[in-house]
Amino acid sequence: MAALSDSIENFIKQLLGEDTRIEIKRNELAQYFGCANSQINYVLATRFSVDRGYLVESRRGGSGYVRLIRLSTPSADLYESLMERIGDAVDEETAFALISRLRELKLVTAREERLMRSCVCAGAAALPLGCKDALRACVLKSAITQVFKELQEEN
Amino acid sequence: MAALSDSIENFIKQLLGEDTRIEIKRNELAQYFGCANSQINYVLATRFSVDRGYLVESRRGGSGYVRLIRLSTPSADLYESLMERIGDAVDEETAFALISRLRELKLVTAREERLMRSCVCAGAAALPLGCKDALRACVLKSAITQVFKELQEEN
């Protein structure tokens, strides 16, 4: 056992501690563990995926970083269920309903709700019928993901 | 762990404060940050572009300077100019710059800014290369339109 991946996973969780977010340097971490850099990507992909309750952001280039955000369990569950509901395609009515739900839960302001609506239907309008729902799904998922990221930041 | 560029950007914004213009000496600033002079040009180009709502003027030679002016356009014109700038297609970098400008003008909150960003790049991600920019344009226009609608309603 004691797969390298497990050590790295634990190490990262140690770093996280009680915090809901941290930033790491992929290369430093790889060097620390004396492994390939891409090993870190593997760990992120397999142990810190969305369905495990984590979000990962990164930036390349000088002073680049990898940022990990842990969703608290209640949000993680809600987030999961929203993502599942949306899937690969979602019609406008459903999309709006889901957005309303976020509003009811006070996860977004009224203004943000309207902003989300306008984004979600705009993209679709531009497309041929077949893709509309797929596109809406992408935009909506992204918006919701953003909302959840914010949620963690507040604490 | 902010990149040098980020520090310089912040430093300049601090200097600006509530004012709409300041003058700096490129070389002094570079020296202050212990970096190449051209680093300053990089920051100006990437963080203080017209799309982000800034004008940069300068003069070389003895007693030369770099002058930064923060634009604060009246809303009516602004809406038009944004729509025109976006046109039928817009790349991600420009889209982000424009959104950032809305933020500078305090037309959107930081949270709304991030929400808009996420919507604008999400839709595009799903599409074949050719359409990305066109789609981004639709979503961005819609979001901006929404922001301006809100603005009107407020009065």
Add this chain to the structure above:
DNA sequence: CCTGTTTGACTATTTTTGACTATTATATCA
């Protein structure tokens, strides 16, 4: 022999630097 791990070569992105160029005010000289 599978399946999940690990590695490495290659790619992509962003920042930082440096050498060289351009412009302008001021000092100097004829």
Add this chain to the structure above:
DNA sequence: TGATATAATAGTCAAAAATAGTCAAACAGG
């Protein structure tokens, strides 16, 4: 005074450095 040199600025552009991502092949434990 007018012309010219000098010093003090700023600009450009491409290379180098500093990150991170991808993907497929090799590997290892059950």
